Amino acid sequence: MANTAKFDRQKVMDKVTRLFWQKGFHSTSTRDLQQATNLRPGSIYAAFGSKSGLFEEVLDFYAQNRNELLERCMAGEEVRLGGLRAFFHLILLEEDPDAPNELCLLAKAISELDESEEALLKKTRALLAAHGARFRHYIEEATATGELPESTDSILLAQQLQVQLIGLRTFLRATDNRSAVEQMIEQLFNPVVKSVASGKIH
Amino acid sequence: MANTAKFDRQKVMDKVTRLFWQKGFHSTSTRDLQQATNLRPGSIYAAFGSKSGLFEEVLDFYAQNRNELLERCMAGEEVRLGGLRAFFHLILLEEDPDAPNELCLLAKAISELDESEEALLKKTRALLAAHGARFRHYIEEATATGELPESTDSILLAQQLQVQLIGLRTFLRATDNRSAVEQMIEQLFNPVVKSVASGKIH
DNA sequence: TTAAATTTTGAGCAACCGCTCAATTGGAGG
DNA sequence: CCTCCAATTGAGCGGTTGCTCAAAATTTAA
DSSP states (O other): OOOOOOSOHHHHHHHHHHHHHHHOTTTSOHHHHHHHHTOOHHHHHHHHSSHHHHHHHHHHHHHHHHHHHHHHHHHTOSSHHHHHHHHHHHHHHSSOTTOSOSSOHHHHHHHHOOGGGHHHHHHHHHHHHHHHHHHHHHHHHHHHTTSSOTTOOHHHHHHHHHHHHHHHHHHHHHHOOHHHHHHHHHHHHSOHHHHHHTTOOO | OOOOOOSOHHHHHHHHHHHHHHHOTTTSOHHHHHHHHTOOHHHHHHHHSSHHHHHHHHHHHHHHHHHHHHHHHHHTOSSHHHHHHHHHHHHHHSSOTTOSOSSOHHHHHHHHOOGGGHHHHHHHHHHHHHHHHHHHHHHHHHHHTTSSOTTOOHHHHHHHHHHHHHHHHHHHHHHOOHHHHHHHHHHHHSOHHHHHHTTOOO
16 A cells, blocks of 8 residues: 545535535536545545546445435434434424425435436435335334334335325425424324324315 | 418427426427427418417426326215325326326426516415315315314315425336335325325324 | 556547528518 | 418537546655
């Protein structure tokens, strides 16, 4: 070994993830990345190969961060549904005010990526599926402890949670209506009596 | 008047909307638009002013199309909730197989547009709000006819439908899991007994 | 101190971007 | 028919894009 990288890879990943999260994959230019990281193009290309390669690493970086956040929420709550609720509340209503974007970076990627960027699209789909699997795991814990009935379809319920989370984040970006989102989280995790009384379809 | 446009504006709008719907605003180049419409740049700029101006018109065009689709679904069903259900089924599961994208064009725009494209973002938000207002209208009809309890919060319920629709479409693009989407539509519009038995949270 | 290996630098390439405009075309009014 | 004027054409401008690479700088092993 004759020489080692001088930049802090973790810090670079953080900066770059924030940029992509804010502006999306296509609208973030390599000049933007150079400026944010204070690296010359050659250094970036030596370390990450291409803009796509860097974004692939960003997707992993983001997903791992989110999974750790979920883990922490579940660790802080005895009741499994309470932990999931805390995660929803955290992501939707208590997010760092200077977070790059209301949306999920993975959902944003799913939205903008084309079939022509196959590798990125595939990785994004896989990471979303993995996150869904985490939901499923905690739902199965909840049925095991009796929080949910034995008959619970954990796969379906996990999918419904993902649909809700992605939908709510998009809704938040579209309307900035935080109190509505709060009500919707409430209904999502509340017993059936209350939710019928306040007007859910079922 | 000395000369009139030779191209069919409706057909151009259709082609262009499909293109933006497929590739998004930023990734659709003016060259793409020229090729799809078989128009020279001057003609496009004379008719629409700019790429942004054209996209603004596309947003209106798409939203009107979707509203007409909803109208038709509601006209074809006596039961209001049945009409809404038919709309969900149509959009999510019976869409033209060569539709440009599983996602809602408006949701895609919300996702990719930045604060720096204020006019487009504002228009997109307004069109989504208008569509939500249509949902609300039909929900109020449903409470008037007794399909839903008097206590129904029509604003909140309309917002929940929008969250579900956007979330489901993103989920569909992420997983291509049509049977799961079918189940989720089922639960969304089914009475409470069934939905508890099959594992909803409430 | 030298030599070998690696990273960093930054000018700049080829392709593409949104868009302009002078020249040309062609239909309607007289 | 000609005149008038809007519509169309297409070369191409100034700027940005993702990325390359020879040269210089830096680090460790000998």
